[in-house]
Amino acid sequence: MDIRIEDLSSRNVIYSLEVGPYAEKAKQAWNNLWDWYFGLPNPPAMKSCIGYGLDSPRIIPADMLRYYACMEMDTDAIEDLQNDLPASMGRLSIPGGRYAIHQMKGPYQDMPQYFMKMHEEWLPSSDKVPDYSRPFLEIYLNNPNEVGIENALTDLCMPIREDRI
Template identity: 30%
Template sequence: MEMVIENLPSYRIAYVRQVGPYGPANAQAMNTLKQWADKNQLLHESATLLGIPQDDPTTTPPEKCRYDACIVITESERQEDEFVEIGELSGGDYLICKVKHTAEDIQQAWNVIIPHLQTSGYRMDNKPVIERYRWELLNQHYCEICVPVKPV
């Protein structure tokens, strides 16, 4: 698995929030966002989609877990309406892990990421983990797990 440290910029995002157990409802939130983005001509080859689980399901009751399906937008693309919220995602250093976009491969990636962090000179920062979906990777059935990090 490819792993690199990348400094992500701050992003302006449009997002759809799903509250409840993580799983199929997250995919539905992403589909809702994609339909909105397509209707607003934001879903194109340079688009970046993000999936952001806001809560740790091991410490948050399933019915209170929040998941944001996001698309990066520019200031001129700010098109708030009843379907999406507009927000900011702060940047910083992230461990970027390219992985096959399957539940099994993502779970296996975490079995590598945590031990890697313990020996890398970094530790997880107190920000949400991001799933990043870029056009060229999606076409190959890959996504990127972006783990916020800071030096030990």
């Protein structure tokens, strides 16, 4: 498995939150975010799109899983927009830090299996320790509507600790 280690900076985002099974609710969160964004009279520039599930489906029941669809923008743009967000949306800062990153090519449905491989194959053979205090991130690098889903690129980011336990 091809993994690179990188320090990511914190990111200010507007998010759409949905609760329930990831396969269903992630899509809904993204649809809500895009509908809101493209409904703005003068949408500000986006820097990146980031998604993450906050809960482990191995521990948390499916109907309680939380998924965040996020759009990174300049802080000024976020401040201008934050007071007029729908109830399921908000503003937050995704913490930065050191991450193990695998660039996945292909459909988004493949993400769970690649995150699992990072945990079960790569992690035991590395000298790294996951940092479960920060979210595992999906950073979307291109638009599948433009390149086709088979060419969609997504950085799958596992937060890692600087020190060993």
